[in-house]
Amino acid sequence: MKLYAERPVRRTAQAVSDLCALLLVAGAVWLGLTAHDQVMRLRAPGDGLVDAGDSLTHTFDSAANNADDVPFLGKALAGALHTGSGAATKLADAGHWQIDAVGSLAFWIATVLIAVPVLFVLVTWLPLRWRFIRRATAGARLRGLGEAGQDLLALRALTTEKLPRLAAAGDVTAGWRERDPDVLAELARWHLERLGLRAGV
Template identity: 70%
Template structure:
C-alpha cells in the first residue's frame, strides 16, 4: 500500500494535510470535552433545588406525622403540612428537570463540536487520501511489472493527458503507434508523475 507520494513537494503536502487532520480531530475532541465540563457546571442550581426540595419534603412530612397525634386539630394540621411536602416534591422535580436539560445540552454540544470537524474531514480530506492511496498503489504495482506495466501506464497517460499537451507532442503519439520503447517509457513517466510517483522503482 502506497500512502505517500515519491515527489517531495506532494509528499510534504500530504504529510501536512495528515497532520492537519490529526490536529483538527484532537482539538475538536479537547474542545468538546472542555465545553461538556463547563456546561455541566450549570447543573449546580438544579442539584441545589433537588436537595432543597428533598429537605423541605422531609421536614414537612416529619412535622405532619407529629401533628397527626395532636387532639382535635391534629388531622387538619397534618393535611396542611402535607401540602408543604407537595411543594418540596415539585421543587425537587424542577431541579431534576434542570439537571436533565443541562446534561442533554452538554452532551449535544459535545457531539456537535466533535461531529462537525470530523464530518468536514470525512467529506474533504479522507476521500482525497483514499483516492491517492488506491491510485498510487496501483501505479506502484504497474511500475513493478516492467514492460507490461509500462504499456498500461503509457496507455493511461494517453487517455488522461490534456489534449493540448498531446497535440504539441506529435512525436509521442507517433512513437506510441510504432511501439517506440523510449516513447512508451516517457508516457509511463508522465502517468507516474501525475500519480506523484517517480519513474524508477
C-alpha cells in the first residue's frame, strides 16, 4: 500500500497536509476539553445551593424533631419547621437543576467544538488521501507487472493526459498502436508521474 508519493515535492506536500490535519484534530480536542472545563466552573453556585439546601434541610428536620417534645406548641412548631425544611429542599433541587444544566451545556459545547473540525477533516482531507492511496497503490502494482502493466499505464496516460501535452509529444497514438517501447515507456512514465510515482520499480 502506497501511503505517500515517491516524488519528493508531492511527498512533502502530503506530509504537511497530514500534519495539518492531525494538528487540527488535536487542537479541536484540546479546545473542546478546555471549554468543557471552563464551563463546568459555572456549576459552583449550584454546588453551593445544594450544600446550603441539604444543610438547612437537616437543620430544620432536626429542629422539628426536637420541637415535638415542647408541651402544647410542639406539633405546631414542628409543622412550621417542616415547612422550612421543604423550602430548603427546593433550594437544593434548584442547585441540582443548575448543575445538570451546566453539565449539559459543557458537554454540547465540547461536542460541537470537537465535531466540527473533525467532520471538516473527514469530508475534505480524508477522501483526497484515500483516493491517492488507491490510485498510487494500483499504479505501483501495474508498474511491477513489467510490460503488461506498462501497456495499461500507457493507455491510461492516453485517455487522461491533457491534450496539449499529447499534441506536443508528436504522434504518440501511432507509437502506442505499434507498441513502440520508447513511446510506451514515456506514456507510462507520464501517468506514474501524475500518481506521484517514479518510473523505475
